[in-house]
Amino acid sequence: MCGIAGIITKNGDHVSQSDLKKMTDVIVHRGPDGEGHFNEGNVGFGHRRLAIIDLSEAGHQPMQKDDLVITYNGEIYNYLEIREELETMGCVFETKTDTEVILKAYKTWGASCANKFNGMWAFAIFDKAKHIIFISRDRFGIKPFHFFEDEKAFFFASEIRQLLLFVKDRKVNRQILFDFLYLGYQHHTNNTFIEGISSLEPGHNLIFDTRSGSYKMECYYRLKPDPELGNLPFDDALDLFRKTMNDAIKLRLRSDVTVGTCLSGGMDSSYIAATAAPSYHSKTNDRFMAITAKSVEKMNDESHFAKMVVDSANLDWKITEPSKSDFLNVLNQVIETQEEPFGSPSIIMAFFVMQKAKEEGCTVLLDGQGGDETLLGYERYYTAYINQQNNIFKKIRSALKISRNSKLSLKDVLLYNIYFNNASVRALRQTKRHYFVKPKFKKYVNKKLLMQVASANKDIHTLQEFEITKIQMQKLLKYEDRNSMHFSIETRVPFVDYKVVELAYSLPFSYKMNEGWSKFILRKSAKDLLPDEIVWRRNKFGFEAPTKTWLADKDTILKRIKDSDFVEAFVDFEKLDENIDDLALWKLFNIAIWAKTFDVKF
Numbered sequence: 001m002c003g004i005a006g007i008i009t010k011n012g013d014h015v016s017q018s019d020l021k022k023m024t025d026v027i028v029h030r031g032p033d034g035e036g037h038f039n040e041g042n043v044g045f046g047h048r049r050l051a052i053i054d055l056s057e058a059g060h061q062p063m064q065k066d067d068l069v070i071t072y073n074g075e076i077y078n079y080l081e082i083r084e085e086l087e088t089m090g091c092v093f094e095t096k097t098d099t100e101v102i103l104k105a106y107k108t109w110g111a112s113c114a115n116k117f118n119g120m121w122a123f124a125i126f127d128k129a130k131h132i133i134f135i136s137r138d139r140f141g142i143k144p145f146h147f148f149e150d151e152k153a154f155f156f157a158s159e160i161r162q163l164l165l166f167v168k169d170r171k172v173n174r175q176i177l178f179d180f181l182y183l184g185y186q187h188h189t190n191n192t193f194i195e196g197i198s199s200l201e202p203g204h205n206l207i208f209d210t211r212s213g214s215y216k217m218e219c220y221y222r223l224k225p226d227p228e229l230g231n232l233p234f235d236d237a238l239d240l241f242r243k244t245m246n247d248a249i250k251l252r253l254r255s256d257v258t259v260g261t262c263l264s265g266g267m268d269s270s271y272i273a274a275t276a277a278p279s280y281h282s283k284t285n286d287r288f289m290a291i292t293a294k295s296v297e298k299m300n301d302e303s304h305f306a307k308m309v310v311d312s313a314n315l316d317w318k319i320t321e322p323s324k325s326d327f328l329n330v331l332n333q334v335i336e337t338q339e340e341p342f343g344s345p346s347i348i349m350a351f352f353v354m355q356k357a358k359e360e361g362c363t364v365l366l367d368g369q370g371g372d373e374t375l376l377g378y379e380r381y382y383t384a385y386i387n388q389q390n391n392i393f394k395k396i397r398s399a400l401k402i403s404r405n406s407k408l409s410l411k412d413v414l415l416y417n418i419y420f421n422n423a424s425v426r427a428l429r430q431t432k433r434h435y436f437v438k439p440k441f442k443k444y445v446n447k448k449l450l451m452q453v454a455s456a457n458k459d460i461h462t463l464q465e466f467e468i469t470k471i472q473m474q475k476l477l478k479y480e481d482r483n484s485m486h487f488s489i490e491t492r493v494p495f496v497d498y499k500v501v502e503l504a505y506s507l508p509f510s511y512k513m514n515e516g517w518s519k520f521i522l523r524k525s526a527k528d529l530l531p532d533e534i535v536w537r538r539n540k541f542g543f544e545a546p547t548k549t550w551l552a553d554k555d556t557i558l559k560r561i562k563d564s565d566f567v568e569a570f571v572d573f574e575k576l577d578e579n580i581d582d583l584a585l586w587k588l589f590n591i592a593i594w595a596k597t598f599d600v601k602f
Contacts, residue, residue, distance in 0.1 A: 002061070003030030003158040003485070004071040005046035006124050008133060010153055010213035015044030023155075023162045024048050030073075030158060030485045038062040038069050043126050043133065043210055045071040050488055052364060053079075055256050058095035065094075065103045067128040072099050073158055074121030074143045075490070077251040082116055106134065111205055114220050118251065118498060122200075124156065126210075133208040139221045139498050140370075140468065141187075141202030142477050148197045154208060154215070159482075160339040161598075163197050170600045171195040172566075177341075178444035181437075181587055182430045184343045185449065187474035193340045194600065202469060221498075223465050229506035234521075237511055241503060242525045248497035249275045249366065253283070257363040260289030262353055262491075263315070264543050265305030267519055267526065267534065268368030268377070272494055274529045276366060277313040287316040291356050291365070293349045294321040297546040308531045320356040322349065327550045336597050337486045341590045342479060343583075345545035351483045358487040369480055370495035373464065373473045374504035375519040376512040377540065379408055383420040384457045385513045386413075401516035407539045420457055423450035433584060436575040460509050468501065547582055554578050554585065561588045566595035569602035 005023035007015045020037050024046040031048025033055075038045040047061040052075065062071045076082070079098035082105060087093070091104045098119075105113035106125055111134065120142035125134045135156070137145045147156040148163040157163050164170065173195045179185045180193075190198045200206055203221035208214075232240065249272055253259055259280060261273045277288040290310060295301040303319065310317040327348060334351050335341075357365055372378050376385075382402050389395045399417070403410040419425055427445050453471070456463040467473060477493070484491040494500065504512065507521065514520035518540070526535050551557060555578075562573050567588055576588075594600070 002050050002073045003027035003048040004073045004122065004124065004156070005158070005162055006071065006133070006156045007044045008154045008208060008210060008213070009042040010151070012042050013152075015039050015042060015153075017044070019165075020044045020046040022165055023157060026161050026165070027157075027159055029488055032488050034060055036061050038064070038071070038126075040069075040126075040128075041210075045069060045124065045126065047071045050363075050485075050490060051257075052490055053098055053254070053256055054096040056095075059097045059099060061099060063097075063099050063103065065100065066107065068103050068107065069126040069128075070099060070103055070123055072102060072121065072123035074119060074123070074138065075492070076101060076117045076119040076121065077254060077492075078118040080254075111136075111207075111218075111220070114205065120492075120496075122158065131210045133206075133210060135200065135206040135208065136220075137200045137202060137204055139203045140477070140496050140501065141199075141474055142481070142493060142496060144478065144481055145200040146192065146197055147200065147206075154213070160192060160194065160197055164194070164598065167194065167196060170598065172595070172600050172602055174602075175444060175446070177591070178441065179446050179449065180341055180343070181584075181591070182434060182445050183449065185446075185471050185475075186340065186343075187478055188449070188470040193594075194598075202474070223468065223501065223505055225461055226502060226506040229503055230508060232507070234511060237507055238521060238524055241507075241521050244497075244499050244503050245271070245494065245522075245525065246275055248494040248500050250279055251497070252366055252492040252494055253280055255364050258289070258361060259364040259366070260291060260316075260357060260360070260362040261366040262350075262368070263290035263292050263306050263309060263317075264368070265292070265302035265307075265309065265534070266368065266540065266543075267522060267537070268371030268495060270305075270309045270530055270534050271371075271522060271526050272366050272368055273309055273315060274313040274526070277315055287314060289318060289360065289362055290315040291318045291320070291353050291360070291362070293353050293356075293543075294319050295349075295544065295546045296321060296323060296549055300544040300546065305534060305537070308533055312531055318356055318360055320352045322352045324546075324550050324552070326352070327545075332593060332597065334483075335590060335593045338479065338482050339598070340478075341587065341594050342475075343587065345547050345550055345586060346543050347479045347483065349543060349545045350479065351486070354483050354487045354489050357489050362489070364490045364492065365484065367480060367491050367493055368495060369476050369493045370468075370473055370501070371519065371522070373467045374495055374501050375522050376460075376464075376509075377519045378472075379406065379518075379540070380416060380420050381463070381513065381518065382406070382408070382413060382516075383417050384460050384463050385509070385516075386417055387421070387458055388460065388509055398516070403516070405516035405538060406518065421454055423447060423454040426450050426454070433581065436571050436573075436580065436584075438570055438572050441570045461505065464505055468505075547586070551582055551585060551589075554580075557585060557589050561585075561592050564592035564595065566600065566602050567592045 034049035122145035
């Protein structure tokens with residue numbers, strides 16, 4: 001896990017070494033264990049290293065082998081298996097790194113090497129013989145890759161702040177801003193909040209011609225249902241799911257540094273902790289470390305559930321309980337770390353988890369991101385569940401079961417159904433919620449996107465693909481990357497192993513949501529692994545922050561919002577008062593601080 005940077009000039013000029021150094025200097029947090037630069041002709045690469053596998057100098061980057069040079073961020077978990085395959089084909093290795101495995105894989109298979117990898121990555125390979133830069137990003141976008149170009153050069157980086165060094169006019173992308181404000185969506189396109197700065201889409205390669213200065217992007221991976229998996233009897237599917245999930249967890253325990261896990265007390269993180277603990281103990285003779293963020297508000301504190309898992313799996317438990325003053329002390333720091341506005345203070349709770357991991361000397365953390373999107377864990381998926389029923393009586397029966405086996409009342413279920421099935425209802429609701437936005441900006445309510453979401457609710461595969469590749473999982477993975485790398489910590493997400501995702505995606509709807517039980521196959525997999533109180537929980541919290549406590553001083557927050565020239569451009573301050581709901585208040589507060597931090601103009 002590292003940080004990368006690159007510059008390719010379009011007019012043949014030599015790349016400035018000082019520019020490369022500036023790009024790597026601003027991401028020291030991503031790689032405190034080493035720094036490297038490569039500069040040849042009109043191509044320059046930069047790298048910051050966080051040593052996880054092969055801690056020796058042999059892992060230094062940019063790495064050069066034959067006519068290839070690579071700068072790489074990520075982990076290829078199955079690098080040992082790929083290495084063995086390549087060795088049978090005559091490849092000779094000089095290091096024990098997964099970086100060299102990528103280079104040899106590219107040398108052997110070309111662009112199709114990406115299909116061999118099980119992991120997370122964003123890398124650029126300078127192929128001198130072909131005069132191209134081959135760039136690849138992992139299937140689901142776990143690792144970031146941003147780029148920007150002007151008339152003179154093409155720049156790429158792990159973080160937006162690296163590219164801002166070269167952006168002369170920092171203007172907000174208005175549609176992205178209002179998609180975030182109105183709908184809470186971001187990373188649903190390859191645009192960022194800054195005009196001109198883009199992201200390479202997940203599952204895509206970018207091939208840059210160093211002679212012409214042109215490039216093309218190619219999709220190498222799309223999520224597709226497997227009909228054979230969709231026809232598996234439940235017991236066979238259960239066995240396969242358990243094996244696939246457990247293999248994903250064991251692969252992510254490969255490391256030459258300490259590994260631990262985030263533990264909220266929910267199903268996803270609890271399953272990972274309970275599965276990983278015995279494997280980790282057998283290899284290290286140490287108890288597996290679990291880190292929990294405890295809320296100061298009882299209504300959303302899950303620590304008692306986490307305690308059950310700790311006792312059951314004999315974990316080495318570490319707790320952080322951030323107060324309101326802790327929140328205020330790190331607020332600006334977290335917004336700067338994230339580089340873009342984010343929709344909930346829960347991201348700051350996650351920041352404290354990473355901070356605690358750093359204090360405890362834990363360099364690698366497993367986390368449960370992806371479990372809800374792949375196995376239908378959110379309450380809003382109940383709308384799709386009801387839609388799958390083919391007559392009104394089955395729909396009513398399903399609604400009743402949901403109200404019994406979740407935290408939603410029957411009234412809640414019916415309101416959810418109306419809200420998520422109707423784009424016009426959602427658009428009206430968001431317009432009313434954001435009554436303070438100046439009338440001329442109401443046009444930015446993205447009705448086309450809302451119609452896509454409403455339509456997706458009619459077909460579970462369409463909905464899941466949309467959630468995984470566009471509107472939900474992408475932003476969560478981004479939050480996780482920035483928070484963890486701020487503390488030089490690598491996070492690994494077993495639920496986003498492509499084999500787990502493909503299996504979960506292909507399974508029949510009823511295996512994922514059954515009789516109103518969300519994530520049904522995961523619950524069944526965990527029934528002999530975790531206490532029943534965890535397995536059959538109805539009151540899903542999500543990973544929540546004590547928002548009411550942290551945002552209690554509305555007057556101070558409103559003052560800070562009204563001091564923002566950026567926010568004043570689209571908000572009528574005369575309408576802004578204490579009647580604003582917490583979610584909208586938080587978004588405006590966040591936007592105001594972000595715009596000032598990065599000097600962004602409306």
